[in-house]
Structure formats: structure tokens, C-alpha cells
Amino acid sequence: MNAQEHLLTCLAEECAEVAQEVAKALRFGLDDKKPGQDRTNAERIASEMGDLLAVYNMLEHEGLLPTVTTCFAPKQMKVEQYMAYARTRGTLSPARTALQSDNQEGEGRG
Ligand SMILES: [Mg+2]
Structure with missing residues (x-):
């Protein structure tokens, strides 16, 4: 294994660790703390x-991956469009999130 392969493996591991923590939050809640641990x-x-991001930065610094774009708007708009579509399909509950509340408050200010 060379350094590039090693760093890419680390990146894959970190992606999996993010996914694991997100799955725990879906199962038990964002504010839950596992017994014996101090972080939610x-x-x-x-x-x-x-x-x-730290591992990505190393790959970027080595010139192996391009700089991450920080233009979030296109992806956020796409996600919001699919959330609206999911509501029409009945697969997304009307439960409010901070994101939805902020968007609806903004609509009323027109
Ligand atoms: Mg980690």
C-alpha cells in the first residue's frame, strides 16, 4: 500500500464513522448520550x-484531491427540492426541523 492508498483508506474509514454516528442519532436522537460517554x-x-475534513485536507495538500468547493447553495436547493417531493409522496412527515421552520418564516416575510 502506498501513501495515496493509505490516505484514501483513512478517508473511507472516516466516511463510515460519520455514517455510524448519524445512524446512532437516527436511532436514539441527536441529544442522546451513550451511557458512560460525555458527548451527545x-x-x-x-x-x-x-x-x-482533516483527512480530506491531507489528500488535498498532497495534490491528490481537488479543493472542496464551499458553495453549499446548489446542493442545499437540491435537497430541499427532494424534501418537497417526498412530502408530496407522503414519505416525509410534517414534523418540523429548525431548517423547515427557518424557511417557512422567511417565506412569510416576503
Ligand atoms: Mg474518526
Whole structure:
């Protein structure tokens, strides 16, 4: 295994760790703490995202991966479009999130 393969393996592992923490949050809640641990699932997701970004930064620094674009709007719009579609399909409950509340407040200010 060379350094490129090693770093890519680390990146894959960090992606899996983010997914694992997200799955725990879906099962037990963002604010849940596993017995004996001091961090919530939300904090654990943030920590693993930090690990993921750190490894990505190493790959970027080595010139192996391009710089991550920080233009979030296109992806966020796409996700919101699919959330609206899911509501029409009845697969997304009307339960409110901070994101949905913020968007609806903004619509009313027009
Ligand atoms: Mg990690």
C-alpha cells in the first residue's frame, strides 16, 4: 500500500464513522448520550466530520484531491427540492426541523 492508498483508506474509514454516528442519532436522537460517554450524538457527528475534513485536507495538500468547493447553495436547493417531493409522496412527515421552520418564516416575510 502506498501513501495515496493509505490516505484514501483513512478517508473511507472516516466516511463510515460519520455514517455510524448519524445512524446512532437516527436511532436514539441527536441529544442522546451513550451511557458512560460525555458527548451527545450531535457532538459525535461533528467530531467525526472534523476527522473526515482533516483527512480530506491531507489528500488535498498532497495534490491528490481537488479543493472542496464551499458553495453549499446548489446542493442545499437540491435537497430541499427532494424534501418537497417526498412530502408530496407522503414519505416525509410534517414534523418540523429548525431548517423547515427557518424557511417557512422567511417565506412569510416576503
Ligand atoms: Mg474518526
